[in-house]
Amino acid sequence: MPYETSQVPAPQWLQQTALPTACAAPATLDWLFDEGSLTRRLTRLSADHFSVTPLVEGWQTLRADECLALGLTPGSQGWVREVYLRGHGQPWVFARSVAGRAALLDGGLDLEALGSRSLGELLFCAEGFARQAIEVCHYPAAWLPTEHAEANLWGRRSRFDRGALSVLVAEIYLPALWQAAATLENR
Template sequence: MPHSTSPRTAPLWLSRSQLAPLPDASTLDWLFDEGSLTRRLTRLSNDGFSVTPLFEGWQTLRADECAALDLAEGSEGWVREVYLRGHGQAWVFARSVAARSALQGDGLHMDELGSRSLGELLFSDKAFTRRAIEVCHYPQQWLPPESSAPELWGRRSRFDRGALSVLVAEIFLPTLWRATRAHPENC
């Protein structure tokens, strides 16, 4: 079951220039890092990185996702929710979505990724361009119950290739921050 129950109000996704007050420098660095999060987590975990799929399937996209993808509200898309793990610990909850209309016939088989990283695929295909990163305190109701916590930082960005757009949201869990403090040399 996807973790997309709607909160009373959707989060306000902000650019770096709109953030006030700013989070600490380490958090900012992770939130606005333009490189591959998969590669960074692999480095932090000293190659102990893995992906655990939680949900994959077609569903109605949330209103904020439709707006970010320039879709009509209520559009259907492919939803993929996973944990990005270091040494078996869930460090990041990620939710990626793409419109059904754009995926059909595009050749990106999000439904066949399994435990492979979508981020690695997006960063290895030079045809994808990444739009600006936006951040928010991710709604607690949108997280899996075992990771549910208030005020967790999340970020999202849109990757475009022709008519295909994939919106990737990554929510940083407290276990990630503990790992960065324990191994600052790998950050």
């Protein structure tokens, strides 16, 4: 793993109703709480110059906040997939998706086979997945790849459930996305 996640205190993940007023600009909140597919939105923003770059994939001990969100015992093993979602070749979003080992093995979802395909798009297209509430936070810099380890970046996460299988997807918005959105959405 290219960076340390276990010794960093977990942020407080908040739903939109629990956020302090005026905590973020309306455009930021629109991106954070958009319930549609982020992959589709990034594809539109990039005029179809969207790609996924896998960084880390494999079985790991899940973080305490992930175990809590998935209803797993602390220290549980799970599949971890970290990727960059890119527009025009630039990393716009860092995404970390996790699922508990037993539920994933029984749930019929082969995350190992995704390669450079978008997990988010799969979850939106696969039958039976229900998205739970979106939560947001300022993501810990120490949990980001070194080249993007910046404090106070907005992140969001939500859990996708299908039967006993739950997949927790966290998406952290990198500065290049905000620059692209400000430029390209105003054209």
